[in-house]
Amino acid sequence: MDMVESFRLKKSILIQTLSLAFLMAPFGNLAGELFMSGQSYWYSPVHWIRLFLQLKGQEQVLLMAIALAGAALMVPKKSSWFFAMVVLIWISFHNMHYFLSQKGPVWSIRLVPALFNLPVLIILFYFRYPYLDKRDHIVGGFRPRTNVNKDVLISGQPLRLKSLSLSGCFVEGALPGQTGEVYELELDPGVTVSIQLLYPYKEGWGAKFNDLTKAQKRHIKSILAQKITSTVV
Known part of the structure; x- marks a missing residue:
């Protein structure tokens, strides 16, 4: 796996x-x-x-x-x-x-x-406590995070989407930002979501989605459905 x-x-x-x-x-x-x-x-x-x-x-x-x-x-x-x-x-x-x-x-x-x-x-x-997985509410369970390895654009800059869930993602690449900053993530042409940076890790950033619409959630689900391997972080 x-x-x-x-x-x-x-x-x-x-x-x-x-x-x-x-x-x-x-x-x-x-x-x-x-x-x-x-x-x-x-x-x-x-x-x-x-x-x-x-x-x-x-x-x-x-x-x-x-x-x-x-x-x-x-x-x-x-x-x-x-x-x-x-x-x-x-x-x-x-x-x-x-x-x-x-x-x-x-x-x-x-x-x-x-x-x-x-x-x-x-x-x-x-x-909230910084150790928490901030993709979820405090009393909620962890969401499955799926490896995707997908090319995306963040504010026009090409980066690599390494993992994805319905509540957040991990993006690999040089992104000059700080915790709390908000960016536009283009998952596919015409499909853009708002993300907020949570934490830097190695050569990338962990981020959460901000107020996804039903259409955006459906698109993320379609991306996840194409992947087989999934694990809980």
């Missing part, structure tokens, strides 16, 4: 930094609680463990969930990203419930994760 290459999407420094922040958040939370209580050895991991063991079961699960969310964001899988989103949403609701149930001032070290989680959720949802 003619297999399609496994593409590596460009890592985001921002998302990687947020992942590390969530991994370290439980330790920072424990150290902060000790510091706010006036403990002189607030920086000692031994004291962190002792404090952790003294917490209620729900609080222990919460701290571990934060670390798990950070670890999940580092895994290049759609399911891991979705798991992290669910965990962070749960943590955000938990923090919101905590503050609404408190009487009097609630400004404390516990406010830090509450203020931190919300913008992180917005960032993750808006940009």
Whole structure:
């Protein structure tokens, strides 16, 4: 079987930094609680463990969930990203419930994760995780990507279409562009679709289709129908 290459999407420094922040958040939370209580050895991991063991079961699960969310964001899988989103949403609701149930001032070290989680959720949802196959919705399955090896034109420039699906493609050739830029891809004479560049890989670009019409989808299906080998990337 003619297999399609496994593409590596460009890592985001921002998302990687947020992942590390969530991994370290439980330790920072424990150290902060000790510091706010006036403990002189607030920086000692031994004291962190002792404090952790003294917490209620729900609080222990919460701290571990934060670390798990950070670890999940580092895994290049759609399911891991979705798991992290669910965990962070749960943590955000938990923090919101905590503050609404408190009487009097609630400004404390516990406010830090509450203020931190919300913008992180917005960032993750808006940009999606760069490891994701952005050809599909987050809860959707992967589309079969088919090798086509077809000559095409992008904004008048001759390039080579290496693989194709109903939601995206991979084009080989020198294309001076950046992630997010939009181009016109001419699949065949008279059949042009709009594509958005997602990631560079070796000597080409991975791209997604923008708002395909029914006629464009039928044409892509006709191209795919002529090919036998298909695999999931």
